[in-house]
Amino acid sequence: MTAQLLIGPLLRRVTGDRATIWVETSEPAQVRVEADGGAAGSAATFCAYGHHYALVVVSGLAPDSSHAYRVTLDDNEVWPAAGSPYPPSVIRTRAAEDAAQPVSLLFGSCRQGSPQDAGRTLPPDALDAYSRRLMAEPEHRPDLLVLLGDQVYADETSHKVRRFLRRHRKAGSDAPSDQVVTFEEYTKLYLESWRDPEVRWLFSTVPSVMIFDDHELIDDWNTSASWRSDMAEQSWWRERIAGGLGSYWVYQHLGNLSPDELAADPLFQKVSAADDATDLLHEFGRSVDEPDSADNTDVPYQWSFALDLGRTRLVVLDNRCNRVLTPGARAMLPAAEWDWFISQAHGDYDHLVVGSSLPWLMPPAIHHLEAWNEAVSESRNPRWAAFGEKLRRVFDLEHWAAFGKSFTALGELFRRLGEGGVGAPGHRVGAGGAYAAPASISVLSGDVHHSYVARADFGHAMATPVMQLTCSPIHNEVPLPLRPLMRVSWLPPVARVVRGLAKSAGVTKPLIRWKRLSDPYFGNAIGTLTLDGRTARARIEGTSKDGHLHEVADNTYRP
Structure with a gap:
Protein backbone atom coordinates (compact mmCIF):
# COMPACT_ATOMS: atom_id res chain seq x y z
CA MET A 1 0.00 0.00 0.00
CA GLY A 83 -5.40 21.81 -3.65
CA SER A 84 -4.54 23.10 -0.18
CA PRO A 85 -6.10 26.53 0.51
CA TYR A 86 -3.34 27.36 2.98
CA PRO A 87 -0.08 29.24 2.37
CA PRO A 88 3.10 27.18 1.89
CA SER A 89 4.70 25.79 5.04
CA VAL A 90 8.09 27.36 5.63
CA ILE A 91 11.16 26.91 7.81
CA ARG A 92 12.41 30.28 8.95
CA THR A 93 16.00 30.57 10.16
CA ARG A 94 17.54 33.28 12.27
CA ALA A 95 20.56 35.36 11.31
CA ALA A 96 23.92 33.72 12.02
CA GLU A 97 24.85 36.69 14.23
CA ASP A 98 21.45 37.40 15.76
CA ALA A 99 22.26 39.08 19.06
CA ALA A 100 20.15 42.13 18.19
CA GLN A 101 17.31 40.20 16.55
CA PRO A 102 14.08 40.18 18.61
CA VAL A 103 12.67 36.89 19.90
CA SER A 104 8.95 36.17 19.88
CA LEU A 105 7.47 33.29 21.91
CA LEU A 106 3.85 32.20 21.51
CA PHE A 107 2.57 30.32 24.57
CA GLY A 108 -0.45 28.78 26.26
CA SER A 109 -1.87 25.55 27.64
CA CYS A 110 -4.96 23.36 28.02
CA ARG A 111 -6.33 22.57 24.58
CA GLN A 112 -9.20 20.17 24.06
CA GLY A 113 -9.40 18.71 20.54
CA SER A 114 -11.55 20.81 18.25
CA PRO A 115 -14.39 18.29 17.61
CA GLN A 116 -17.36 19.19 19.79
CA ASP A 117 -19.59 16.88 21.79
CA ALA A 118 -23.33 17.09 21.61
CA GLY A 119 -24.59 19.49 24.24
CA ARG A 120 -21.16 21.05 24.91
CA THR A 121 -19.76 23.82 22.78
CA LEU A 122 -16.50 25.44 23.84
CA PRO A 123 -15.58 29.02 22.96
CA PRO A 124 -13.47 29.43 19.79
CA ASP A 125 -10.04 27.77 19.77
CA ALA A 126 -7.29 30.38 20.27
CA LEU A 127 -4.81 28.39 18.15
CA ASP A 128 -7.27 28.30 15.27
CA ALA A 129 -7.77 32.04 15.57
CA TYR A 130 -4.03 32.71 15.73
CA SER A 131 -3.40 30.46 12.74
CA ARG A 132 -5.91 32.30 10.59
CA ARG A 133 -4.37 35.66 11.52
CA LEU A 134 -0.86 34.40 10.77
CA MET A 135 -1.97 33.31 7.30
CA ALA A 136 -2.99 36.91 6.64
CA GLU A 137 0.01 38.46 8.41
CA PRO A 138 2.99 36.12 7.85
CA GLU A 139 5.44 38.89 8.74
CA HIS A 140 4.41 38.43 12.39
CA ARG A 141 5.45 34.78 12.54
CA PRO A 142 6.74 33.92 16.07
CA ASP A 143 10.07 32.18 16.62
CA LEU A 144 8.63 29.42 18.78
CA LEU A 145 5.33 28.03 20.07
CA VAL A 146 5.64 26.92 23.71
CA LEU A 147 2.81 24.57 24.75
CA LEU A 148 2.69 24.26 28.53
CA GLY A 149 0.61 21.17 29.21
CA ASP A 150 -2.66 19.36 28.60
CA GLN A 151 -2.07 19.12 24.87
CA VAL A 152 -4.42 16.11 25.04
CA TYR A 153 -6.90 14.97 27.71
CA ALA A 154 -6.65 11.28 28.54
CA ASP A 155 -9.37 11.58 31.17
CA GLU A 156 -11.81 13.90 29.36
CA THR A 157 -12.49 12.35 25.98
CA SER A 158 -14.82 13.33 23.16
CA HIS A 159 -17.88 11.36 22.06
CA LYS A 160 -15.90 10.16 19.03
CA VAL A 161 -13.09 8.73 21.16
CA ARG A 162 -15.54 7.13 23.59
CA ARG A 163 -17.20 5.37 20.64
CA PHE A 164 -13.82 3.99 19.65
CA LEU A 165 -13.24 2.74 23.20
CA ARG A 166 -16.60 0.94 23.26
CA ARG A 167 -15.89 -0.77 19.94
CA HIS A 168 -12.30 -1.83 20.63
CA ARG A 169 -12.08 -2.55 24.36
CA LYS A 170 -12.10 -6.21 25.35
CA ALA A 171 -15.22 -7.44 27.10
CA GLY A 172 -14.87 -7.33 30.87
CA SER A 173 -12.25 -4.56 30.89
CA ASP A 174 -12.36 -2.60 34.15
CA ALA A 175 -10.61 0.45 32.67
CA PRO A 176 -12.66 3.67 32.87
CA SER A 177 -15.08 3.63 29.93
CA ASP A 178 -14.53 7.32 29.13
CA GLN A 179 -10.74 7.46 29.52
CA VAL A 180 -7.92 6.27 27.31
CA VAL A 181 -5.44 3.75 28.71
CA THR A 182 -3.32 2.08 26.01
CA PHE A 183 -0.85 3.56 23.53
CA GLU A 184 -3.29 2.73 20.72
CA GLU A 185 -6.03 4.68 22.46
CA TYR A 186 -3.69 7.64 22.98
CA THR A 187 -3.03 7.80 19.25
CA LYS A 188 -6.72 8.63 18.73
CA LEU A 189 -6.36 11.73 20.94
CA TYR A 190 -3.49 13.08 18.86
CA LEU A 191 -5.18 12.17 15.59
CA GLU A 192 -8.33 13.99 16.67
CA SER A 193 -6.53 17.11 17.92
CA TRP A 194 -3.61 17.57 15.56
CA ARG A 195 -5.52 17.07 12.31
CA ASP A 196 -7.52 20.22 12.93
CA PRO A 197 -6.77 21.97 9.57
CA GLU A 198 -5.72 25.39 10.86
CA VAL A 199 -3.70 23.94 13.73
CA ARG A 200 -2.08 21.41 11.41
CA TRP A 201 -0.89 24.23 9.17
CA LEU A 202 0.32 26.25 12.18
CA PHE A 203 2.33 23.31 13.50
CA SER A 204 3.88 22.83 10.06
CA THR A 205 5.26 26.36 9.87
CA VAL A 206 5.97 27.54 13.44
CA PRO A 207 8.55 25.59 15.51
CA SER A 208 7.13 24.17 18.73
CA VAL A 209 8.21 22.70 22.06
CA MET A 210 5.90 21.02 24.56
CA ILE A 211 5.74 19.82 28.15
CA PHE A 212 3.04 17.71 29.79
CA ASP A 213 0.76 18.52 32.69
CA ASP A 214 -1.59 16.19 34.53
CA HIS A 215 -4.29 15.53 31.92
CA GLU A 216 -1.85 13.83 29.56
CA LEU A 217 -2.03 11.09 32.21
CA ILE A 218 -4.87 11.87 34.63
CA ASP A 219 -6.15 14.79 36.69
CA ASP A 220 -3.99 15.34 39.81
CA TRP A 221 -1.18 13.15 38.50
CA ASN A 222 1.42 12.74 41.29
CA THR A 223 -0.41 14.92 43.78
CA SER A 224 1.12 13.06 46.72
CA ALA A 225 2.64 9.76 47.84
CA SER A 226 -0.70 8.47 49.09
CA TRP A 227 -2.32 9.37 45.76
CA ARG A 228 0.28 7.23 44.00
CA SER A 229 -0.33 4.39 46.41
CA ASP A 230 -4.06 4.48 45.75
CA MET A 231 -3.61 4.65 41.96
CA ALA A 232 -1.23 1.67 42.02
CA GLU A 233 -4.11 -0.46 43.26
CA GLN A 234 -6.04 0.16 40.03
CA SER A 235 -5.54 -2.77 37.66
CA TRP A 236 -5.37 -0.51 34.59
CA TRP A 237 -2.99 2.12 35.98
CA ARG A 238 0.32 0.53 34.93
CA GLU A 239 -0.93 0.25 31.35
CA ARG A 240 -2.03 3.90 31.46
CA ILE A 241 1.47 4.90 32.57
CA ALA A 242 3.13 2.82 29.85
CA GLY A 243 0.82 4.13 27.14
CA GLY A 244 0.73 7.70 28.36
CA LEU A 245 4.45 8.29 28.82
CA GLY A 246 5.39 6.20 25.79
CA SER A 247 3.06 8.17 23.54
CA TYR A 248 4.13 11.47 25.08
CA TRP A 249 7.76 10.61 24.31
CA VAL A 250 6.89 9.89 20.66
CA TYR A 251 4.37 12.63 19.93
CA GLN A 252 5.67 15.49 22.08
CA HIS A 253 9.05 15.03 23.75
CA LEU A 254 11.13 13.87 20.77
CA GLY A 255 10.56 17.17 19.04
CA ASN A 256 11.88 19.11 22.05
CA LEU A 257 15.37 17.76 21.35
CA SER A 258 17.87 19.41 19.02
CA PRO A 259 19.53 17.28 16.32
CA ASP A 260 22.62 16.89 18.53
CA GLU A 261 20.49 15.89 21.53
CA LEU A 262 18.63 13.35 19.40
CA ALA A 263 21.92 11.82 18.33
CA ALA A 264 22.94 11.51 21.99
CA ASP A 265 19.64 10.09 23.26
CA PRO A 266 20.11 6.32 23.83
CA LEU A 267 16.40 5.53 23.65
CA PHE A 268 15.94 7.32 20.33
CA GLN A 269 18.88 5.44 18.86
CA LYS A 270 17.45 2.09 20.02
CA VAL A 271 13.94 2.89 18.84
CA SER A 272 15.16 4.11 15.44
CA ALA A 273 17.18 0.93 14.89
CA ALA A 274 14.55 -1.57 16.07
CA ASP A 275 12.33 -3.49 13.66
CA ASP A 276 9.52 -3.02 16.16
CA ALA A 277 10.00 -0.65 19.12
CA THR A 278 6.79 -1.63 20.93
CA ASP A 279 8.46 -3.53 23.75
CA LEU A 280 11.13 -0.85 24.13
CA LEU A 281 8.56 1.92 24.54
CA HIS A 282 6.28 -0.14 26.75
CA GLU A 283 9.09 -0.90 29.18
CA PHE A 284 10.30 2.71 29.00
CA GLY A 285 6.84 4.05 29.86
CA ARG A 286 6.51 1.76 32.87
CA SER A 287 10.04 2.33 34.18
CA VAL A 288 10.20 6.15 34.11
CA ASP A 289 7.16 6.66 36.33
CA GLU A 290 9.20 6.61 39.50
CA PRO A 291 9.31 9.99 41.25
CA ASP A 292 12.62 10.68 42.92
CA SER A 293 12.89 10.09 46.65
CA ALA A 294 14.49 12.55 49.04
CA ASP A 295 17.67 10.48 49.34
CA ASN A 296 18.03 9.51 45.68
CA THR A 297 19.84 11.75 43.22
CA ASP A 298 19.02 9.72 40.10
CA VAL A 299 16.36 10.83 37.61
CA PRO A 300 14.78 7.96 35.60
CA TYR A 301 14.44 10.20 32.55
CA GLN A 302 14.76 13.98 32.31
CA TRP A 303 11.76 15.57 30.63
CA SER A 304 12.91 19.14 31.36
CA PHE A 305 14.84 20.81 28.55
CA ALA A 306 16.49 24.10 27.60
CA LEU A 307 17.36 26.04 24.47
CA ASP A 308 18.72 29.43 23.42
CA LEU A 309 17.15 31.79 20.89
CA GLY A 310 19.41 34.74 20.26
CA ARG A 311 19.94 36.45 23.61
CA THR A 312 17.05 34.57 25.26
CA ARG A 313 17.37 31.38 27.27
CA LEU A 314 14.27 29.19 27.63
CA VAL A 315 14.22 26.49 30.32
CA VAL A 316 11.10 24.31 30.42
CA LEU A 317 10.55 22.34 33.63
CA ASP A 318 8.81 19.04 34.31
CA ASN A 319 6.31 19.85 37.06
CA ARG A 320 4.76 16.37 37.19
CA CYS A 321 6.63 13.17 36.50
CA ASN A 322 9.76 13.55 38.63
CA ARG A 323 8.32 15.27 41.68
CA VAL A 324 9.65 14.27 45.07
CA LEU A 325 6.60 13.13 47.06
CA THR A 326 8.28 12.03 50.29
CA PRO A 327 6.40 13.65 53.22
CA GLY A 328 8.57 16.31 54.82
CA ALA A 329 10.78 16.56 51.74
CA ARG A 330 8.34 17.34 48.94
CA ALA A 331 9.96 19.04 45.95
CA MET A 332 8.80 20.06 42.50
CA LEU A 333 12.11 18.81 41.04
CA PRO A 334 14.47 16.13 42.37
CA ALA A 335 17.95 17.18 43.47
CA ALA A 336 19.73 16.17 40.27
CA GLU A 337 17.22 17.97 38.06
CA TRP A 338 17.28 21.06 40.26
CA ASP A 339 21.08 21.16 39.92
CA TRP A 340 20.64 20.92 36.15
CA PHE A 341 18.18 23.81 36.27
CA ILE A 342 20.64 25.92 38.29
CA SER A 343 23.32 25.23 35.69
CA GLN A 344 20.97 26.42 32.93
CA ALA A 345 20.27 29.61 34.90
CA HIS A 346 23.97 30.50 34.50
CA GLY A 347 25.08 31.69 31.10
CA ASP A 348 25.51 34.45 28.61
CA TYR A 349 22.03 35.76 27.82
CA ASP A 350 19.82 38.82 28.32
CA HIS A 351 16.43 37.28 29.11
CA LEU A 352 15.59 34.19 31.14
CA VAL A 353 12.26 32.51 30.36
CA VAL A 354 11.14 29.60 32.53
CA GLY A 355 8.36 27.35 31.24
CA SER A 356 6.40 25.85 34.13
CA SER A 357 3.06 24.19 33.43
CA LEU A 358 1.95 25.16 36.95
CA PRO A 359 2.07 28.89 37.84
CA TRP A 360 4.75 29.84 40.32
CA LEU A 361 2.74 32.87 41.49
CA MET A 362 -0.91 32.00 42.07
CA PRO A 363 -3.70 34.29 43.30
CA PRO A 364 -2.45 35.11 46.84
CA ALA A 365 -5.40 33.60 48.74
CA ILE A 366 -5.01 30.34 46.82
CA HIS A 367 -1.26 30.39 47.47
CA HIS A 368 -1.78 30.70 51.24
CA LEU A 369 -4.46 28.01 51.16
CA GLU A 370 -2.11 25.57 49.45
CA ALA A 371 0.72 26.40 51.85
CA TRP A 372 -1.64 25.80 54.80
CA ASN A 373 -2.77 22.54 53.26
CA GLU A 374 0.81 21.28 52.85
CA ALA A 375 1.46 21.94 56.54
CA VAL A 376 -1.74 20.17 57.59
CA SER A 377 -1.06 17.21 55.30
CA GLU A 378 2.29 16.72 57.04
CA SER A 379 0.86 17.06 60.54
CA ARG A 380 1.96 14.55 63.18
CA ASN A 381 -1.71 14.12 64.02
CA PRO A 382 -2.94 11.33 61.70
CA ARG A 383 -6.47 12.72 61.58
CA TRP A 384 -5.29 16.17 60.58
CA ALA A 385 -2.90 14.71 58.03
CA ALA A 386 -5.68 12.61 56.49
CA PHE A 387 -7.97 15.66 56.41
CA GLY A 388 -5.28 17.73 54.69
CA GLU A 389 -4.62 14.99 52.16
CA LYS A 390 -8.32 14.73 51.33
CA LEU A 391 -8.55 18.49 50.72
CA ARG A 392 -5.35 18.40 48.64
CA ARG A 393 -6.96 15.97 46.21
CA VAL A 394 -10.48 17.36 46.13
CA PHE A 395 -9.39 20.96 45.44
CA ASP A 396 -6.22 20.29 43.38
CA LEU A 397 -3.96 21.96 45.95
CA GLU A 398 -0.67 20.91 44.39
CA HIS A 399 0.95 23.93 42.74
CA TRP A 400 4.32 25.44 43.70
CA ALA A 401 2.86 26.79 46.95
CA ALA A 402 2.03 23.21 48.01
CA PHE A 403 5.71 22.36 47.51
CA GLY A 404 6.81 25.18 49.78
CA LYS A 405 10.55 24.50 49.75
CA SER A 406 10.57 24.55 45.95
CA PHE A 407 8.53 27.75 45.83
CA THR A 408 11.02 29.46 48.15
CA ALA A 409 14.05 28.09 46.32
CA LEU A 410 12.78 29.33 42.96
CA GLY A 411 12.19 32.79 44.38
CA GLU A 412 15.66 32.81 45.96
CA LEU A 413 17.22 31.85 42.63
CA PHE A 414 15.38 34.66 40.87
CA ARG A 415 16.41 37.13 43.57
CA ARG A 416 20.07 36.25 43.29
CA LEU A 417 19.93 36.38 39.50
CA GLY A 418 18.15 39.72 39.56
CA GLU A 419 20.56 41.33 42.00
CA GLY A 420 23.69 40.41 40.06
CA GLY A 421 26.94 41.46 41.67
CA VAL A 422 30.05 39.60 42.73
CA GLY A 423 29.39 35.96 43.56
CA ALA A 424 25.80 35.99 42.37
CA PRO A 425 24.64 33.17 40.08
CA GLY A 426 24.21 35.67 37.29
CA HIS A 427 25.35 36.05 33.73
CA ARG A 428 27.99 37.91 31.74
CA VAL A 429 31.14 38.77 33.70
CA GLY A 430 31.45 42.52 34.03
CA ALA A 431 34.05 44.92 35.35
CA GLY A 432 35.55 43.94 38.67
CA GLY A 433 34.29 40.36 38.44
CA ALA A 434 30.64 41.37 38.91
CA TYR A 435 27.82 39.69 37.08
CA ALA A 436 25.29 41.61 35.03
CA ALA A 437 21.71 40.86 36.03
CA PRO A 438 19.40 39.68 33.24
CA ALA A 439 17.13 42.22 31.58
CA SER A 440 14.06 40.19 32.57
CA ILE A 441 12.92 36.92 34.12
CA SER A 442 9.57 35.57 32.92
CA VAL A 443 7.72 32.47 34.10
CA LEU A 444 5.32 31.11 31.46
CA SER A 445 2.52 28.94 32.86
CA GLY A 446 -0.95 27.55 32.24
CA ASP A 447 -3.14 24.96 34.03
CA VAL A 448 -5.51 27.21 35.98
CA HIS A 449 -7.98 28.01 33.17
CA HIS A 450 -7.65 31.75 33.45
CA SER A 451 -5.02 34.20 32.28
CA TYR A 452 -3.20 36.96 34.16
CA VAL A 453 0.08 38.85 34.47
CA ALA A 454 1.72 39.39 37.88
CA ARG A 455 5.00 40.95 39.02
CA ALA A 456 7.07 39.74 41.96
CA ASP A 457 8.22 42.20 44.65
CA PHE A 458 11.32 41.10 46.55
CA GLY A 459 11.07 43.86 49.15
CA HIS A 460 13.86 46.03 47.79
CA ALA A 461 14.85 47.72 44.56
CA MET A 462 15.99 45.19 41.98
CA ALA A 463 16.77 46.05 38.39
CA THR A 464 15.52 42.81 36.89
CA PRO A 465 11.72 42.52 36.66
CA VAL A 466 10.44 39.05 37.59
CA MET A 467 7.09 38.29 35.98
CA GLN A 468 4.46 35.54 36.10
CA LEU A 469 2.71 35.17 32.73
CA THR A 470 -0.17 32.73 32.89
CA CYS A 471 -2.19 31.89 29.76
CA SER A 472 -4.86 29.20 29.96
CA PRO A 473 -6.91 27.71 28.38
CA ILE A 474 -6.25 27.66 24.64
CA HIS A 475 -9.44 25.66 24.08
CA ASN A 476 -11.41 24.75 27.18
CA GLU A 477 -13.32 26.66 29.84
CA VAL A 478 -13.54 27.20 33.58
CA PRO A 479 -16.91 26.44 35.21
CA LEU A 480 -18.89 29.64 35.79
CA PRO A 481 -19.25 29.12 39.60
CA LEU A 482 -15.46 29.11 40.01
CA ARG A 483 -14.85 32.45 38.33
CA PRO A 484 -15.95 34.67 41.25
CA LEU A 485 -13.83 32.56 43.61
CA MET A 486 -10.77 33.09 41.43
CA ARG A 487 -11.41 36.81 41.25
CA VAL A 488 -11.79 37.34 44.99
CA SER A 489 -8.68 35.22 45.67
CA TRP A 490 -6.66 38.19 44.36
CA LEU A 491 -8.21 40.64 46.83
CA PRO A 492 -5.84 41.71 49.66
CA PRO A 493 -8.44 41.37 52.47
CA VAL A 494 -9.22 37.79 51.40
CA ALA A 495 -5.51 36.99 51.09
CA ARG A 496 -4.88 38.31 54.62
CA VAL A 497 -7.58 36.09 56.09
CA VAL A 498 -6.20 32.97 54.41
CA ARG A 499 -2.65 34.01 55.33
CA GLY A 500 -3.80 33.99 58.96
CA LEU A 501 -4.98 30.42 58.50
CA ALA A 502 -1.59 29.42 57.09
CA LYS A 503 0.19 31.19 59.94
CA SER A 504 -1.86 29.20 62.47
CA ALA A 505 -0.42 26.03 60.93
CA GLY A 506 3.15 27.30 61.32
CA VAL A 507 3.68 28.42 57.74
CA THR A 508 6.16 31.28 57.53
CA LYS A 509 5.28 34.33 55.49
CA PRO A 510 6.65 34.30 51.90
CA LEU A 511 9.71 36.47 51.46
CA ILE A 512 8.21 37.97 48.33
CA ARG A 513 4.94 39.61 47.42
CA TRP A 514 3.33 39.81 44.02
CA LYS A 515 0.88 42.13 42.36
CA ARG A 516 -1.49 41.35 39.54
CA LEU A 517 -0.98 43.72 36.59
CA SER A 518 -3.95 42.54 34.51
CA ASP A 519 -7.48 41.47 35.36
CA PRO A 520 -8.14 37.71 35.32
CA TYR A 521 -9.42 36.63 31.91
CA PHE A 522 -11.51 33.46 31.72
CA GLY A 523 -11.92 32.96 27.97
CA ASN A 524 -9.77 31.00 25.55
CA ALA A 525 -6.51 32.82 24.97
CA ILE A 526 -3.00 32.76 23.57
CA GLY A 527 0.01 34.70 24.88
CA THR A 528 2.96 36.33 23.12
CA LEU A 529 6.22 37.29 24.82
CA THR A 530 8.45 39.52 22.70
CA LEU A 531 12.03 40.12 23.83
CA ASP A 532 13.79 42.96 22.03
CA GLY A 533 17.12 44.27 23.28
CA ARG A 534 16.63 44.84 27.02
CA THR A 535 12.84 45.16 26.74
CA ALA A 536 10.16 42.50 27.22
CA ARG A 537 6.54 42.81 26.18
CA ALA A 538 3.87 40.32 27.25
CA ARG A 539 0.50 40.27 25.49
CA ILE A 540 -2.47 38.00 26.08
CA GLU A 541 -5.21 37.81 23.47
CA GLY A 542 -8.60 36.21 23.90
CA THR A 543 -11.00 34.86 21.32
CA SER A 544 -14.23 36.63 20.42
CA LYS A 545 -17.42 34.79 19.52
CA ASP A 546 -16.64 35.14 15.82
CA GLY A 547 -13.25 33.44 16.25
CA HIS A 548 -11.01 36.50 16.13
CA LEU A 549 -8.39 37.58 18.67
CA HIS A 550 -8.66 40.65 20.85
CA GLU A 551 -6.21 42.03 23.40
CA VAL A 552 -6.90 41.43 27.09
CA ALA A 553 -3.49 42.28 28.59
CA ASP A 554 -0.42 44.18 27.40
CA ASN A 555 2.55 44.76 29.70
CA THR A 556 6.01 46.05 28.86
CA TYR A 557 8.88 45.68 31.32
CA ARG A 558 12.60 46.37 31.34
CA PRO A 559 15.42 46.95 33.87
Missing part, protein backbone atom coordinates in the same frame (compact mmCIF):
# COMPACT_ATOMS: atom_id res chain seq x y z
CA THR A 2 1.07 3.60 -0.61
CA ALA A 3 1.99 5.37 2.63
CA GLN A 4 -0.15 8.35 3.59
CA LEU A 5 0.58 11.23 5.95
CA LEU A 6 -1.61 10.75 9.04
CA ILE A 7 -0.32 13.59 11.24
CA GLY A 8 2.12 16.32 10.43
CA PRO A 9 4.41 17.60 9.29
CA LEU A 10 5.23 19.23 12.62
CA LEU A 11 8.11 21.68 12.45
CA ARG A 12 9.77 21.24 15.85
CA ARG A 13 13.28 22.63 16.45
CA VAL A 14 15.17 25.06 14.19
CA THR A 15 18.80 25.19 15.31
CA GLY A 16 21.30 27.11 13.18
CA ASP A 17 21.18 25.65 9.66
CA ARG A 18 19.17 22.57 10.72
CA ALA A 19 15.54 21.84 11.49
CA THR A 20 13.61 18.77 12.65
CA ILE A 21 10.32 17.69 11.06
CA TRP A 22 8.06 15.11 12.79
CA VAL A 23 5.50 12.98 10.95
CA GLU A 24 3.22 9.99 11.48
CA THR A 25 2.51 7.83 8.43
CA SER A 26 0.03 5.07 7.64
CA GLU A 27 2.70 2.60 6.44
CA PRO A 28 6.48 2.15 6.68
CA ALA A 29 8.13 4.70 4.41
CA GLN A 30 11.24 6.68 3.59
CA VAL A 31 10.42 10.25 4.54
CA ARG A 32 12.20 13.05 2.73
CA VAL A 33 11.95 16.78 3.31
CA GLU A 34 13.25 19.18 0.66
CA ALA A 35 13.39 22.93 1.27
CA ASP A 36 13.95 25.79 -1.14
CA GLY A 37 17.61 26.53 -1.61
CA GLY A 38 18.75 22.91 -1.62
CA ALA A 39 18.43 22.02 2.07
CA ALA A 40 17.11 18.49 2.62
CA GLY A 41 16.99 15.50 4.92
CA SER A 42 15.50 12.02 5.02
CA ALA A 43 14.79 9.25 7.50
CA ALA A 44 13.09 5.89 7.54
CA THR A 45 10.05 5.54 9.75
CA PHE A 46 10.26 3.55 12.96
CA CYS A 47 7.45 1.31 14.14
CA ALA A 48 5.79 1.08 17.58
CA TYR A 49 2.41 -0.47 18.44
CA GLY A 50 1.66 -0.82 14.72
CA HIS A 51 2.16 2.92 14.10
CA HIS A 52 4.88 4.54 12.00
CA TYR A 53 6.81 7.72 12.81
CA ALA A 54 9.82 9.65 11.59
CA LEU A 55 11.84 12.62 12.78
CA VAL A 56 13.72 14.12 9.84
CA VAL A 57 16.70 16.43 10.30
CA VAL A 58 16.87 18.97 7.48
CA SER A 59 20.40 20.33 6.97
CA GLY A 60 21.91 23.13 4.91
CA LEU A 61 19.37 25.89 5.55
CA ALA A 62 20.56 29.39 4.68
CA PRO A 63 20.57 31.83 7.63
CA ASP A 64 18.09 34.66 8.05
CA SER A 65 15.64 33.39 5.45
CA SER A 66 12.38 31.50 4.92
CA HIS A 67 12.42 28.17 3.09
CA ALA A 68 9.22 26.66 1.72
CA TYR A 69 9.43 22.87 1.98
CA ARG A 70 7.88 19.70 0.64
CA VAL A 71 7.45 16.26 2.21
CA THR A 72 7.60 13.02 0.22
CA LEU A 73 6.90 9.45 1.32
CA ASP A 74 8.74 6.97 -0.91
CA ASP A 75 9.07 9.74 -3.53
CA ASN A 76 5.33 10.53 -3.49
CA GLU A 77 4.73 14.16 -2.53
CA VAL A 78 2.23 14.36 0.35
CA TRP A 79 2.81 17.92 1.61
CA PRO A 80 1.67 20.47 0.72
CA ALA A 81 -1.59 18.62 0.12
CA ALA A 82 -2.98 18.89 -3.40
